[in-house]
Amino acid sequence: MIKSLAELSQKVSGLPPNTIAVAQAADEEVLEVAQLALKKCLAKFVFLGDKKKIEEMIEKGNYKLDDVEIVDATTDKECSQKAVELVRNGKADIPMKGLLPTAEFMKAVLDREHGLRTEQLVTQVTVTDSNDGEKLHFITDCAMNITPDLKNKKQIIENAVSLARSLGCDCPRVALVTALETVNEAMPETLDAAILSKMNERGQIKNCIVDGPFALDNAISEESALHKGIRGKVAGKADVLVVSDIRMGNVLHKSLTYYANKRVGSVIMGTSHPLVMTSRSDSIEDKLVSIAISSLMVSNRHG
Ligand code: COD
Numbered sequence: 190m191i192k193s194l195a196e197l198s199q200k201v202s203g204l205p206p207n208t209i210a211v212a213q214a215a216d217e218e219v220l221e222v223a224q225l226a227l228k229k230c231l232a233k234f235v236f237l238g239d240k241k242k243i244e245e246m247i248e249k250g251n252y253k254l255d256d257v258e259i260v261d262a263t264t265d266k267e268c269s270q271k272a273v274e275l276v277r278n279g280k281a282d283i284p285m286k287g288l289l290p291t292a293e294f295m296k297a298v299l300d301r302e303h304g305l306r307t308e309q310l311v312t313q314v315t316v317t318d319s320n321d322g323e324k325l326h327f328i329t330d331c332a333m334n335i336t337p338d339l340k341n342k343k344q345i346i347e348n349a350v351s352l353a354r355s356l357g358c359d360c361p362r363v364a365l366v367t368a369l370e371t372v373n374e375a376m377p378e379t380l381d382a383a384i385l386s387k388m389n390e391r392g393q394i395k396n397c398i399v400d401g402p403f404a405l406d407n408a409i410s411e412e413s414a415l416h417k418g419i420r421g422k423v424a425g426k427a428d429v430l431v432v433s434d435i436r437m438g439n440v441l442h443k444s445l446t447y448y449a450n451k452r453v454g455s456v457i458m459g460t461s462h463p464l465v466m467t468s469r470s471d472s473i474e475d476k477l478v479s480i481a482i483s484s485l486m487v488s489n490r491h492g
Contacts, residue, residue: 366403
């Protein structure tokens with residue numbers, strides 16, 4: 190079982206690199222991330238975008254990106270479609286969003302005929318590690334589904350469980366996180382949490398142990414759970430934290446970075462291939478972690 194993001198990155202750098210197709214790569218941050226990822230042997234790259242502009246930026250910035258193939262494409266739509274097509278054709282393994290709007294990139298990914306859709310809901314998972322470096326935490330969905338309903342939440346759990354399992358956590362403990370640890374009819378998310386726990390108990394959500402509602406403290410701190418008298422296999426020991434909606438998730442993800450100085454990675458699940466879709470606020474290091482996570486998932490599938 191992988192216990193920390195450092196261990197995860199180290200593992201990936203020892204594996205044959207997967208190829209990442211970056212849509213709209215004409216962006217200093219994309220070039221910097223790709224250069225570092227190549228140096229650390231985390232991945233190989235194909236860039237989609239204005240070829241002349243990318244070549245000029247590489248030369249001007251003195252980036253070491255000699256081995257990167259550049260495919261000429263102009264609009265956001267064309268770049269996204271070509272990145273997805275490369276993955277569908279097996280010429281790349283992971284699509285990555287460069288400098289373009291999320292909605293445009295997702296349109297190509299979600300296209301029924303030419304995209305990377307599966308039967309699953311497409312969901313986002315934030316990955317970080319505990320302060321003692323002893324385990325990974327998966328927080329979902331912080332960036333994709335705005336107000337998930339019960340059915341969506343089931344799939345959000347399933348995708349995160351699939352990611353946790355592929356990183357060696359065989360039966361993840363899943364906590365439904367709300368503002369408090371008791372069911373309160375004025376907060377419908379606490380009702381969803383109780384229903385999802387029962388669905389797991391009855392075998393409707395598999396390969397994990399689901400419990401909730403929990404407040405964040407009693408989901409991740411055994412001391413806090415004990416103090417509140419909450420018992421069970423998940424209380425204080427959660428691997429996966431399912432947030433109620435994008436509002437809670439987005440703030441939690443950014444709090445990790447800005448208040449807690451934590452490293453975070455992000456991956457999009459539910460598609461035929463994992464996607465790298467980082468946000469402007471993620472640091473270069475965080476983007477490298479996101480690349481490493483997707484890459485390890487692909488390698489584990491092949492392996
Ligand atoms: N999973 C699977 N299929 C989906 C999903 C999903 N999560 N979302 C939409 N689809 C399918 C629909 O079934 C439909 O067939 C097609 O895609 C279009 O659906 P729309 O019209 O609802 O899709 P969009 O383009 O309006 O919205 C999709 C987004 C992902 C852009 C939207 O959900 C969104 O804006 N999410 C929030 C992203 C964001 O702003 N994050 C902020 C932090 S980074």
